[in-house]
Amino acid sequence: MSNAPLPLINPVPLPLDKELVLKVIPMPADTNGNGDIFGGWVMAQVDLAGSVLPARHVQGRMATVAVNEFIFKQPVRVGDILSFFSSVTRVGRTSITxxxxxxxxxFRSQGQYVKVTEASLTYVAIDDEGRPRPIPR
Incomplete structure (x- = not known):
């Protein structure tokens, strides 16, 4: 078996209009029955990454209220270095998208990137009782 890097499908540059908010390497315990990384694990990481920028605005408790869109473009594999980039697309009275x-x-194609997932999520600022509250301006 050769140790040559596998060719990437559609290598792309990293986005310049979004902020790097999380980097993580999935491990064997995160796999599904096919040996790829379980989609639910990816979704949890996206939720964590998605909360970083809203936390700066909300200045307190918040909750995920909607996953507006979630697209798995390519499988994630054990050992991939995943980079999560985020940008705020909307700020409302109590919510941020x-x-x-x-x-x-x-793993075998270091320095080349492929987009594997994209998502849109909405978070709402909440008070101590879990009720929506205005986002500080």
């Missing part, structure tokens, strides 16, 4: 894009740097 963000776009998250996930890029994989494949």
């Amino acid at each position: 963000v776009q998250v894009e996930v890029y994989a740097e494949r």
